[in-house]
Amino acid sequence: MRRGRPPRPLGVPGKPMLTEISPGRWSARVYVRDTSGRRREVTRVSPLKLSAQGRAVPDRTGQRALEAVLRAAVDIRAELDEALSDSMTVRELWEHYREHLISLGRTEGTLLRYKEVADMFDTAFGGRRLFEVSTSVVEAFLTKVGHAKGPSTMRMGRIVLSGMFGFAVRRTPMQTNPVRETKLARNIAPKGRTGGAGGLTIDQLRFILSAVRTSQVPCPRKLSKAERQRGTPVKAYTPPTVAEYCEGADLVDIITVYAATGLRRSQMLGMLWSDIDLEAQTLCLTGKVVRVPGKGLVRDTREEDPKNRPGTTALPEFAVEVLRLRKAALAERRLTSPPRPGTDDLDLVFPSAVWTLRDPQNVGHAWQRVREALGIAEDITAHSFRHAMATILDDAGLSARITADVLRQADVSTAQKYYLERGRPHKVAADIVDNALTGQPD
Numbered sequence: 001m002r003r004g005r006p007p008r009p010l011g012v013p014g015k016p017m018l019t020e021i022s023p024g025r026w027s028a029r030v031y032v033r034d035t036s037g038r039r040r041e042v043t044r045v046s047p048l049k050l051s052a053q054g055r056a057v058p059d060r061t062g063q064r065a066l067e068a069v070l071r072a073a074v075d076i077r078a079e080l081d082e083a084l085s086d087s088m089t090v091r092e093l094w095e096h097y098r099e100h101l102i103s104l105g106r107t108e109g110t111l112l113r114y115k116e117v118a119d120m121f122d123t124a125f126g127g128r129r130l131f132e133v134s135t136s137v138v139e140a141f142l143t144k145v146g147h148a149k150g151p152s153t154m155r156m157g158r159i160v161l162s163g164m165f166g167f168a169v170r171r172t173p174m175q176t177n178p179v180r181e182t183k184l185a186r187n188i189a190p191k192g193r194t195g196g197a198g199g200l201t202i203d204q205l206r207f208i209l210s211a212v213r214t215s216q217v218p219c220p221r222k223l224s225k226a227e228r229q230r231g232t233p234v235k236a237y238t239p240p241t242v243a244e245y246c247e248g249a250d251l252v253d254i255i256t257v258y259a260a261t262g263l264r265r266s267q268m269l270g271m272l273w274s275d276i277d278l279e280a281q282t283l284c285l286t287g288k289v290v291r292v293p294g295k296g297l298v299r300d301t302r303e304e305d306p307k308n309r310p311g312t313t314a315l316p317e318f319a320v321e322v323l324r325l326r327k328a329a330l331a332e333r334r335l336t337s338p339p340r341p342g343t344d345d346l347d348l349v350f351p352s353a354v355w356t357l358r359d360p361q362n363v364g365h366a367w368q369r370v371r372e373a374l375g376i377a378e379d380i381t382a383h384s385f386r387h388a389m390a391t392i393l394d395d396a397g398l399s400a401r402i403t404a405d406v407l408r409q410a411d412v413s414t415a416q417k418y419y420l421e422r423g424r425p426h427k428v429a430a431d432i433v434d435n436a437l438t439g440q441p442d
Helices: 063-078 090-103 108-125 135-149 151-171 202-214 225-229 242-248 252-261 265-269 317-336 360-374 382-395 400-407 412-419 427-438
Strands: 017-022 025-033 039-045 282-284 288-292 296-300 312-314
Touching (some): 090 108, 108 135, 108 288, 202 242, 202 252, 252 265
Antiparallel strands (some): 017 025, 282 312, 288 296
16 A cells, blocks of 8 residues: 655646755755656756846845746646646636637637636636546536526536546546536426427428518517516507518518528528529538627638538529529619728628628527517527428438538438427328238238
């Protein structure tokens, strides 16, 4: 059985030792474990310091020698950037992990979501050393987050912590990831709407495409929380019809292209006319709209973005016709209301009223207003059109690979697992069983 004090962590200097060599001149030494695990002795003497008259200034207390040897020890510590210590705090680990995420090219939005989780676990156990973080500590934290923020935030917290401690296992002497064995609580009530985007049938999709053009149903604006809670009634006004509102808010073409392509909202609003070949009836996206803290809306053109994979997609005939008419209408609008001087003219397919990038959140709020007016379920979001595209292609008998290509999914299994509508009755399956068991010929 090994006795004595445990070895000092890698790169952490021990207690410096001072020896006076001569009056005003000291020698300082310290031991530091390097990357090999061996104890290395680092020695420094008092560096020369001159006065204003050019005379040597004595090191009366050995302070200069002490500072010199500790600087040398820091240099050894710098050599350990690929072998961090498991005695570092969780807060320090997060800073290293964030730098790692940046080096991988993670988007500002991803970093922001991770930072929100980091703020929560920093409060809970950010000052603990890595070897002091156990599975029970992480599990208790995640359960508390689940009760306060909901199960989705709890799952996000587990994803961030698991990735961060997995990074620590690869870079420090830690041998196990304490997050891996955590069990998420199952009895936590969701906060708000859950379950993701709902599915759309073909009939519902046709109804929406027709309603945004012709519906005469009133489309009142959504009241704010303060207006809903106010005792006095809101000032009466005559709301526009759904068709009038969709035309004024420039939603008709957006919803049509949603249904035709299954694009994400950020991809739709980042589409350029140079991405579209109307003659070949193809689409090749080159960017998407993202919100960057401190900058606002920007067009992200990174090719390695997993949610904006490069590739060419064929466009349906009705979408090509809509885009032809839209291009002509925008050209006419440009003549009467050109972009203001100094505005970046990106030649967007779906620009804002002042020819800038359109805010995805505003488009989402506009769709919510139309959805409520038409009595459509709350879970039918812009992403539901993407799910509908996957279901249409699957019903037509196309392979999962083709569906993944149309939706620009990096993994074929993603389309099968998350986008195809499940739980529907399949008459063809019942007919096959009936024929097999009753002995009727095909």
